[in-house]
Amino acid sequence: GDSVTQMEGPVTLSEEAFLTINCTYTATGYPSLFWYVQYPGEGLQLLLKATKADDKGSNKGFEATYRKETTSFHLEKGSVQVSDSAVYFCALSDPSGSGSARQLTFGSGTQLTVLP
Amino acid sequence: NAGVTQTPKFQVLKTGQSMTLQCAQDMNHNSMYWYRQDPGMGLRLIYYSASEGTTDKGEVPNGYNVSRLNKREFSLRLESAAPSQTSVYFCASSWARAQTDTQYFGPGTRLTVL
Numbered sequence: 001g002d003s004v005t006q007m008e009g010p011v012t013l014s015e016e017a018f019l020t021i022n023c024t025y026t027a028t029g030y031p032s033l034f035w036y037v038q039y040p041g042e043g044l045q046l047l048l049k050a051t052k053a054d055d056k057g058s059n060k061g062f063e064a065t066y067r068k069e070t071t072s073f074h075l076e077k078g079s080v081q082v083s084d085s086a087v088y089f090c091a092l093s094d095p096s097g098s099g100s101a102r103q104l105t106f107g108s109g110t111q112l113t114v115l116p
Numbered sequence: 117n118a119g120v121t122q123t124p125k126f127q128v129l130k131t132g133q134s135m136t137l138q139c140a141q142d143m144n145h146n147s148m149y150w151y152r153q154d155p156g157m158g159l160r161l162i163y164y165s166a167s168e169g170t171t172d173k174g175e176v177p178n179g180y181n182v183s184r185l186n187k188r189e190f191s192l193r194l195e196s197a198a199p200s201q202t203s204v205y206f207c208a209s210s211w212a213r214a215q216t217d218t219q220y221f222g223p224g225t226r227l228t229v230l
Binding site for chain 1: 156
């Protein structure tokens, strides 16, 4: 079945440091890929997405590129802020997999803490 | 425009008690979902409703039932709560007309079963 593997956390960085959170996936079809963010005490919200190979999703200074050859969708940000402290989830939607065509498969999440 | 709302925010149950988690969305979305979030495991799909009048099992449906009351509302019921159901529960909705459609999440219900 489909699966998403994220780098284990927690990740602690100083403000203005470079961020990378690794994400790789296994899917039977041609999935769409997502990054969701969960701020403390809140639900998940979409950060960015990409729908085909070599697409780059971007939002709020975060970027991720859909790499089909390495089945990866790593999240990057050039200069993190304290307000970026949150849990980040990589997810995929695969219409060829079992279950609903609209079902999301999530990674385990990566806790990011940014210190001032 | 409230988005996705969930009630209650917190709940403590004793083993064997029952309860219903409520979810409503005001975005006229077709599909609705229930997930549970456990430490180190991400979110796992319990049940979903692709459209009004239909429901289907997700990855972890045992011990739960759902009702799609109308297009706006999708409830999750625990008939006989067990400690293993201690979790944070999220409801989500989406247009689901395309694989790329975004799911919108509610703020969650934190449930503890003693």
